[in-house]
Amino acid sequence: MSDDRTEALIRKYALQNAVFFKGTANSKAVVGKVLSENPELRSKAGELTPLIESITADVNKMSLEEQTKMLSDIDPSLMVKEKKERIYLLPELRNAVDGKVVMRIAPGPSGPLHIGHTRVSILNDEYVKRYNGKLIIRYEDTNPEKIDPDAYRMISEDLDWLGVKIHESITQSDRFEIYYEITRELIDKGHAYVCTCKGDDWREMKEDEKECPCRSLPINVQLERYDKLLNGEYGEGDAVAVVKTELDHPNPAIRDFVALRVVDHPHPKTGDRYRAYPMMNLSVAIDDHLLGVTHVIRGKDHLNNTLRQEYIFNYFGWKKPEYYHYGLVNIPDAVLKTSLIKESIRSGEYSGWDDVRTGTVRAIERRGIRPEAVRRYWVESGIKSVDIQFSWDNLYGMNRDIIDDISNRYFFVADPVKYNIEGVETIDGHAPLHPDHPERGSRNYRLSGKKTVSISSEDSKVFAEHKLIRLKDLCNLEYGTPAKFAGNDLSLLKKGAKAVQWVGKNGIKTELYMPDGSIIHGMAEDAILKESKDTVQFERVGFVRIEAKKDNGIRAIFTHR
Structure with missing residues (x-):
């Protein structure tokens, strides 16, 4: 290979590396690309290194705009960055038979789903799809005081957006008679009792490994008490049904646990029909058995619940599911608690469940986060028992x-400041809709007659201080009132002039909603009104989702950088 061809090859890959990494090429990376394309040069690698370092240094002196233009002139195909996809697979399930796997997700309908809830939903969905199984959603609505009647619908909508396919839906408030019947069987078999002790006294006796006076009463007495419990003859706190375990169990949390309690609060679906409400460990164990659940995936905060539920399985000789308990996840910088969000909506602080300050699925969707990214995040996190810290940056990267x-590219300027331009009749410019896709075309600019542009207030301060500025993809300006056309020489950037976003006199008023609840008021170029996709990139600002679009303005939601 001739020296000229070698230098051209090095420059090509130095430019490509610079464009991919914000204007700064790495000579070692360039060496690898050059030797990969021409293995015959490997024997001369020692001689080539100084030349590669020299050419790379020259390329790094150029502005990103110059680098991009030169690389595009050499070979536009080099503008497309190759993506190496890593494939992540969840581990195989124990004793899983294709077509026979039955799994469940069990949300409490107190509000819509948030980002934390998506983990269990997606993991179960992934496994059911792998094994051609069945996924059941079970609405665990046995705490009437915390139920939002709209949550049943909202949760279903959230799962649809996530791509989670539900094959069967059940609601626990429709199944109270089932829980009552099986509790009666537990009492009749001597595995449960009705306790009328004060709650604190009962708990203290458990701590001391002692049974309460109610525990050993004859079964016929227990059944009489049970009928009174179901008939509403006990008030709240006066009586509970309890499942027996070992009172000397080394883990005090596993010793006798409550199966039914009295609740006087009306249920949004069943009203005052029932007063004896099943506790989670009773209803979940019964449902998992009757629904034929084969595998259960949930957080390790349910480890004690699993041990409690296994008692019910053992008392009836039911086959237990395979249990998996993944580590806990801490999700920072997000409001997740349903009660707090609900109160903020009620007070008018939040606009709704999709307010961008929250971590709800609806807020994530509104911001332009794709369900495929959420799915990838949790699949890569897996089902290991180690606790993890949720990384918004990793989700944004995915x-x-x-x-x-x-996402096509457009200019946006915050808090715009207008400048008239003199010194030239017409100014033409163009910028690609997407730097990696020249086939999509360009945004073409022509300023004539009264030439007016707007730049951000921050850039206006820089302009006033340094007296020179470059309007990206258009021209250079000299500070003044009006500003003066200063040619189109890109070398101005080497001298420290800043390239800035701008919009013409037809700029569109834009409200940009940020994750912290603030709103940035500005202008976007009018070409965005013709954009068919809802996700775009405001250059040097970040990706945004266009939520509303009118001739007199747009509303955009910030996604991430």
């Missing part, structure tokens, strides 16, 4: 991999 290629 989302960026999805939306970067489809």
